[in-house]
Amino acid sequence: MYEFNYRRASSVFDAVSSSDQSGDASYLAGGMTLIPVLKFRLAAPSDVIDLADLGELKGIRTENGAVAIGAMTTHAEVAGSAEVRQAIPALADLAESIGDPQVRNRGTIGGSIANADPAADYPAAVVGLGATVHTNSRTIGADDFFTAMFETALEPGELVTAVSFPVPDRAAYMKFPNPASRYAIVGVMVSQSGDGVRVAVTGAGGRVFRVAEMEQALAANFVPEAVAGISVSAEGLNEDLHASPEYRAHLVTVMARRAVAAAG
Amino acid sequence: MDTGIGAAVTRKEDFRFLTGQGNYTDDIARPGQAHAVFVRSVVAHANLRAVNTEAASAMPGVVAVFTGDDLQGVGGVPCGFAPDGGPMNEPPRPVLAQGKVRFVGDMVAMVIAETAEQARDAAEAVDVDYDELPAVVSMEAAQAEGAPTIHDLDDNSCFSWGIGDAEATDAAFAKADHVTTLELVNNRKCPNAIEPRAAIGEYDPAHDSYTLYTTSQNPHVIRLLMGAFVLGIPEHKLRVVSPDVGGGFGSKIPHYPEEIAVTWAGKQVGRPVKWTAERTESFLSDTHGRDHITRVELACTSDGEFLGLRVHTQANMGAYLSTFGPLIPTYLYGTLLAGVYTTPAIRCEVDGVFTNTAPVDAERGAGRPEATFLLERVVETAARELGIDPVELRRRNFIASDAFPYQTPVIVQYDSGNYEQVLDRAAELADYAGFAQRREEAKSRGRLRGLGFAGYIEACGMAPSNIAGVIGARAGLFEAAQVRVHPTGSVSVYTGSHSHGQGHETTFAQVVSDRLGIPFENVDVVHGDTDQIPFGMGTYGSRSLAVGGSAICKALDKIIAKGKKIAAHALEAGESDIDFESGEFRVRGTDKSVGFGDIALSAYVPHNYPLEELEPGLDEGAFYDPTNFTFPAGCHICEVEVDPETGTTQIVNWNAVDDFGKIVNPMIVDGQVHGGIAHGVGQAMLENCAYDEDSGQLLSGSLTDYCIPRADDLPSFHIETTETPCPHNPLGVKGCGEAGAIAAPAALINAITDAIGVAHVDMPATPEKVWAALQSAQGE
Amino acid sequence: MTLMVTMTLNGESVSAEVEGRTLLVQLIRDHFRLTGTHVGCDTSQCGACVVHMNGQSVKSCTVLAVQADGAQVSTIESLAENGELHPMQQAFKDNHGLQCGFCTPGMVMSALDLVANNPDPSEAEIRDWLEGNLCRCTGYHNIVKSIAAGAQAMRS
Secondary structure, eight states: OOOOEEEEOSSHHHHHHHHHHHSSEEEESSOTTHHHHHHTTSOOOSEEEEOTTOGGGOOEEEETTEEEEETTOBHHHHHHOHHHHHHOHHHHHHHHTSSOHHHHHHOBHHHHHHHTOTTOSHHHHHHHTTOEEEESSOEEEHHHHEEETTEESOOTTOOEEEEEEEOOSEEEEEEEEOTTTOSEEEEEEEEEETTEEEEEEESSSSSOEEOHHHHHHHHHOOSTHHHHTOOOOOTTOOOOSSOOHHHHHHHHHHHHHHHHHHHO | OOOSTTOOOOOTTHHHHHTTOOOBGGGOOOTTOEEEEEEEOSSSSEEEEEEEOHHHHTSTTEEEEEEGGGGTTSOOOOOOBOGGGOOOOOOOOOSSOSSEEOSTTOEEEEEEESSHHHHHHHHHTOEEEEEEOOOOOSHHHHHSTTOOOSSSSSSSEEEEEEESOHHHHHHHHHTOSEEEEEEEEEOOBOOOOSSOOEEEEEEETTTTEEEEEEOOSOHHHHHHIIIIIIIOOOGGGEEEEOOBOSOOTTTTSSOOHHHHHHHHHHHHHTSOEEEEOOHHHHHHHSOBBOOEEEEEEEEEOTTOOEEEEEEEEEEEEESSOOTTGGGTTTTTTGGGTTTTBOOOEEEEEEEEEEOSSOOBOOOTTTTHHHHHHHHHHHHHHHHHHHTOOHHHHHHHHBOOTTSOSEEOTTSOEEOOOOHHHHHHHHHHHTTGGGHHHHHHHHHHTTOEEEEEEEEEEOOBSOOOHHHHHHHTBSSOOOEEEEEEEOTTSOEEEEESSOOSSSOHHHHHHHHHHHHHTOOGGGEEEEOSBTTTSSOOOOSOTTOIIIIIIHHHHHHHHHHHHHHHHHHHHHHTSOGGGEEEETTEEEETTSSOEEEHHHHHHHHHSTTSSOTTTSOSOOEEEEEEOOSSOBOOEEEEEEEEEEETTTTEEEEEEEEEEEEOBSOSOHHHHHHHHHHHHHHHHIIIIIOOOOBOTTTOOBSSOSTTTSOOOOGGGOOOOEEEEEOOOOTTSTTOBOOOSSHHHHHHHHHHHHHHHHHHTOSOOOSSOOHHHHHHHHHHHHHO | OEEEEEEEETTEEEEEEEETTOBHHHIIIIISOOTTSOOOOSSSOSOTTEEEETTEEEEGGGSBGGGGTTOEEEOGGGTOBTTBOOHHHHHHHHTTOOSSOSSHHHHHHHHHHHHHHOSSOOHHHHHHHGGGOOOSSSTTHHHHHHHHHHHHHHHO
16 A cells, blocks of 8 residues: 555544545545555545545434435444334345445445445446435535446535435346455345336446336336347346356346346 | 373463463564564566665665665575476575566565564665566466566476376276266465464574574474575574464465575675564465365266366466475375275366465465365265265265275375274264254245265375375475473473474373373473474374374384383382383382482483493483375364355354364363364455466455355354374374364355355355355356 | 545544555555454455454455545454453354464454344355455364354354
8 A cells, every 4th residue: 555644534524624625635535546546656645535434424314205314324324223124125226236245335325436446236226216415515416427338427626525316116226246356246226216116236237227128018017028138238248267258148137137127 | 180091181371371471472572673574576577677676775774775676696495305306396485586576475575674564664765667577367367378487487387296097097097987077276375373473583693593583383394494595504503483373274384585584684784674464464364275176077877986087187286386285286185086985086286386476385284275175065066966875876986994004006005994984973963863853944934954974084193205206296294392301300301293283282291191190280392492492393284193192102102111121220120120101100900109300300310220230311202204195084064054145154053073083181182173164264255365467466454355254154063073093193093183174164165055055166266256146056 | 546545444433645656555554553363365265354344354465545534444452342352253252263463353343244135144144245354273173163152142
């Protein structure tokens, strides 16, 4: 790891202004991605601003038909939240499928989505449930948030403060994990609400994406068979040791169908 | 509590491990130690135009930076085996690159600094100017006409070796009704002991002596190789300590260049020099295992009698020869191709090939998993092609239990075994008869269920030194032990068999306690320090109890013999009238006796003692050289369910029956089998060490890419043992450490191919490969 | 830049000066010389470094030492008392849940967090929980048995 200046922010304002002053700072949330990245010397921030003391970024609230989750809420807290489990069981299931217990004890929703790993689970929840991302300065709609591999709509220094998930009528997440990393080779979040149907796919491409054809089919008839015959193009999908683009494309259909079945 | 031979005694070593008091190499902090980091090649094949260390040397905390130029007077890393003594191309392997790098991870420079992090900072500042050469990564590329050569040789060939009667084998094929042919890849593995390698080199100018702490399975072998062949340090000036070692699996057998570098540098900088690998570095620089491409043909009669077996294998040696690299795909492989069958004619040819990849050496099983995989795959496939039940086909070809000793057509002579008994019991355990019903039930849930067998035999207990010499080993393969009885009757046992998970401290103590009739608690086993232990060839090839344990037994015999002399004097009887039993020396036919502790005391306080005939003391050493290998055998049956939509395989049942001869501690034996199966399952389903074919970059260079089995990848196992004692060692033991790794890959691939109804799926049978195989089968 | 870290380590208040980049596991091992916590990988996969921080299991190779300022940290060394093994440690010994011992401290610390969350875990739940702990020796069979037995011993 390269050496850096470490400080703990005392408020969101303090965090953002410290970041602005530094010009080359990284926020440290749970650290489950940032610390490994630093260990491999793949990043060299001059300053690391720890958000651990920001109580205002922690916690889960249900209000106005949405579940709002503070950015510093850990995956374990989401997975274990009776409130989440009751309102959006698919989200609790997804949180429980992230990493391992130790990662879930430290990793946070804000850190995960700000990192925008193409194989992370939370992007599927954000897009698949049509969430709204709150930052220190604005709100960003789910469909606008993830812009490319490891890239988001966040401006430099902009800090995610919370994510609010509208409660769907039904939803489910199905994940085909990478056997080694246990990130998603393909993860599909399917939801249906008054705003329509969403099918969001993580792991398969450079960033999370929606499958319009499946959404239309499910809007007409929300049954597993509706998506069984719909496949995404393999072109442009990810390729690694564990899965070819063609296999990923196939898994999108299988996982989507299973998610619809699980959503009931 | 029974603590004798055969008892499931809990382990002596566990207390320290469970309380965090193990002492692994990286736990050691020597006074004044500095930290080394190696600059490793980032390209697979290049001439080095320059290695500029100026900037690095000026970095904070840097003590020294060394390159190949600094080590020109130092010998290269030696190889310990040439098949049949040669001919073999054996290019030099410098400790730090001399003008050329040959794989990604090859060591270019060594940076020593006050802290490891400072050494890493400075290592980045070493400027290496690579003149890149085309890399030959696959064996196919390495053997292509006009391929770039990795060494100063005509081509990339290391050796061409053969075993068995080619003419007789051709004749067998000529009269065959049926020939089953398979093309198989035995995938490259990274052993991945959870403890990364580490080493500390230290020089003591007061005594002109060196100490190396290292994560080795065989410290004496390291002392011999490094002292005699590399650094020119005589044994009495070189101490090698392997403290607690966090797993080996073969990857901690070889002598590594890092060991040499820290030992040499410790003197240069006048401070202990410590290096600990990061996992990513382990992937690059630990020896890898397997990596064969094989064509196998089995000739049979129409009713399934095996007539002949023909095997041609290309074996990847990597860029350099590791210590036992050339042994693994030759004598630990071709000699096992009879398996448990009476195949009368066998011919195996192996080409060893250099490539721009990390050196390949032993990995749990070493050669024997490769042999078993091809044999049990071809047998299972023959059964399917001939329409004969796989159990029945095996039964028809088994070596009968009354045929031992059995001479195979590939040199080795099996000592004992009862393969039919093992198979029958395994089939019963696995409820083979009920399989068809389970398959139907699975089908109703949309799952494809399959069952696969693997019989196996392995040659363990390495090795008779005279045979080892004939086949090309450059060392003896005996083992040494010292049994030191202390004045009050407690015992320290010094063994050359290093323990890194196998539980020797417990098992060996059981043997000693049992033989001497003294409490288990009164015996301590010492291993891993060349200054304490007379000699040792180390731990590998399931040899510890069969060879190391036998050496201890031999020393115990001497202790008892001397004890009888002392007892005869004390009891005023003839030596030949003394019996030793349950810790008592007794005059036969009388009630006169004396306890072992009293005899020990009088050996050290020899007031009433036959001093004119007998030395005081009770401390005996022994060397044991086995007269033959041992031949454990067994049958593993794996049952899987495949999800046809995703290709995911779930192991639903694992049943195994193994014959390890006599068993000293069944709890430890079971644990060894479990661990072995996990390695085999890993190879067959999950693990794949992959290089980019063009660049030679390691694609599976971290645990996020390379998949070693987790708890939820495996089931609980049902295992049993049968017992045909080994007739030629004092304990009747055969060895158990590698069995699971040998049997599991074939059992699992046989099960998967049975489930999905295809001829073959290459390892690792990942979900995508299984799915693709199903797709193409459905397309046909 | 060095920073002062103060924490409660195995029940004792301790302080040390560290760099921002110092990992918790480095502080525990190199500074406080508690070497029972091990490092087996560099990608937060193997779990040999698992300790408890504020009552939860964490991978100390993926926590900065400065993040543990003010925290309660406990390591494998805290479990046995007066030479008496903790029931979970005893269960590992009784069930041969360890071989080389390298992954063991992390396994035990992870297992204790499981039992804190789920006092009576099934075999499947144990296997699932161990996603973050790799063992290369045991094939997990006896680790799973050990944790089930340890959980039972802790319940009674």
